[in-house]
Amino acid sequence: MGTTASGIVLVGGQIVVAHIGDSRIYRLRGGTLEQITADHTFVQRLVDSGRITPEEAAVHPRRSVLMRVLGDVDAAPEIDTKVLDTRPGDRWLLCSDGLSSYVSDERIAAALQSTTSAQAAADRLVKDSLDHGAPDNVTVIVVDIGDSDDPAPQHLFVGSAAAPLSFEGESARRPIRLPTLLLHPLKASQPEDAHFEPEREGYLEELIQEDRRRAMRRRITWLVVVVLAIAVIVTTVVVGYQWTQSRYYVGVDHGRVAVFRGVQQNIGPIHLSSVYQTTTIEVADLPAFYRESVRNTLGADDLRDALAIVDRLSNQAGDQQ
Template identity: 70%
Template sequence: MTTSGKSAAASHVGKIRSNNQDSGYAGRHLFVVADGMGGHAGGDVASAIAIKRISEIDHEYPSAPDAEFALQSALIAANQLLAETVFEHPELTGMGTTVSGILRVGNRLALAHIGDSRIYLFRDGELKQITADHTFVQRLVDSGRITPEEAAVHPRRSVLMRVLGDVDAAPEIDTTVIDTRPGDRWLLCSDGLSSYVSEERIHTVLASTPVVAHAAERLIKESLDVGAPDNVTVVVVDVDESGDSATDPPVMVGSAAAPLSFENEPARRSLRLPTLLLHPLKATAEDSHFEPESDEYLAELIAEDKRRARRRRITWLGLIALAAIAVVIAAIAGYQWTQSHYYVGATDGRVAIFRGVQQTIGPIGLSSVHEVTDIRVDDLPTFSREQIERTINADNLREAREIVERLPE
């Protein structure tokens, strides 16, 4: 945890990862979060390189548009630096990083964003997501193909459509200028928070924790409380009348806070039994990976999802059909079993042999008259008449006929 009076940055490796692939920066004017991808061989390197390069633009600007241009240029320069690093270290091929940052100029903010880290604005008691995730599932949500709830459990939720790295020489970066005002609280976070902690919980923490350092600590704890299957990094920035949100001196957290290392490390820790028992649904996290944002690839993914959905429907229909067949077979077998039994009773004042059992299923009876004798119930002695009225069970037809023959006249 690192903090000033008006901003704070915190990062945690989580409970499963062996190394922290996130990086964060809180400076005098600049605040950034980056989430590396490419596995243990490059994710931490990518986010650290990006943060270190982008942090070089942390100084005053004459206007917010100037800051916006500087921030966009810094991300492009970081992208080029990552490509050069991969050229020198081929084992890092495929590494990349998300970046979400804000650069404050008075009461305006320049914003730049790529990937699925997020920037939130907490204003007047309301929490609003400012950035849009550059992910495959977000494209599906935006096009109305799936709901946000379905996106949260989608098998391709880890597919990133845009990142910085050696994967795209000219990545498309979202930039904008936003007005801010005293009382605003800005949250920058990696998906280690946003993917596992609900916006309701984030809202509660930001609303109920006035000290930025405590707010950052509580957000990290929220992620740890649900198992923290991924690295989690947050930067919290408060805006007041002074126009100053600086962290002085500027600080870096996560992998950017350590010297760069190009040595491979184990990808993740072994899963601990308490984590699996306490958080069975969120005990593991898939590594994010990049796929090109092209109409052809998107169409291919959508077609594959449709095939998967069709196979799922066929599987469910097959299971339902099998279950229905099993129910029908069980019903037929049960009915046949009932029809192998008999009992002696009365119908229309005469002794009769019934086939079946004396139960019903709703309006359906499970017995029927098999034979009607000439013996009148009223002609029987009192004891025999009472037995017939209560019915007498028989294991088979022969036994039922023997019961009838033994009835005294």
């Protein structure tokens, strides 16, 4: 078992920081929020190496995998420590991933700036986390730096570090009674991949290989989607063009009545109609009404209908002569 730990100690005008895991420490100074600690997670290593973006890390299936924790997995865990200057007016935030994983840095900064009371800011951040669907392990500490040069030291532990571990033997466990079992039936469920520290050599390499396979599957999925989309577009274009070639109309071709195959539209340089048959009927020989109608084109239901229109126009041309 292991846990994360993030702590600060105010010594004069300086802050001493100690950190391990994926809890975070922020500093708000002059309206700017800065993340002081770095997450000891698998996805953070991927981000640092440029393999994924921070946006991809936020939804990565292994985002909860910790590479370093405080617990019984390592007798001498590597803890990040640093000493930073602080000044009156600084506001420090210590939080678990129940806050940072569900509330954006922009919303955190807005909450810290909009409230004057540290307690009110902490309460608002906890509420924002729960409103965004965070689990119940939301830990938030807000510390304001005042004008006092050497404040009295105060020690405060919260979260899983607030109480010592206790273990109960099998005999100390209360038996499950029938009414309780009926009201709260046991559910067979697989535990989720929560925070844990790799315990064997090569685990990081295994995760990297898994991430590569995941990236490859994602690329293949996108490739299949693109190919299917192109296939749908091509099929639609082909079917649409074939439909246009089943249509006919009567118009003018070099001064003569002609039957056209297709529709009277163009898609850029692509013509959706072509001359099917040019007749010997001169448009000038038609009566004025028919002459104008042919120039505006006459639609036909099919080829037989188009040829029937040509026969009627031929009769009108003969009568005109």
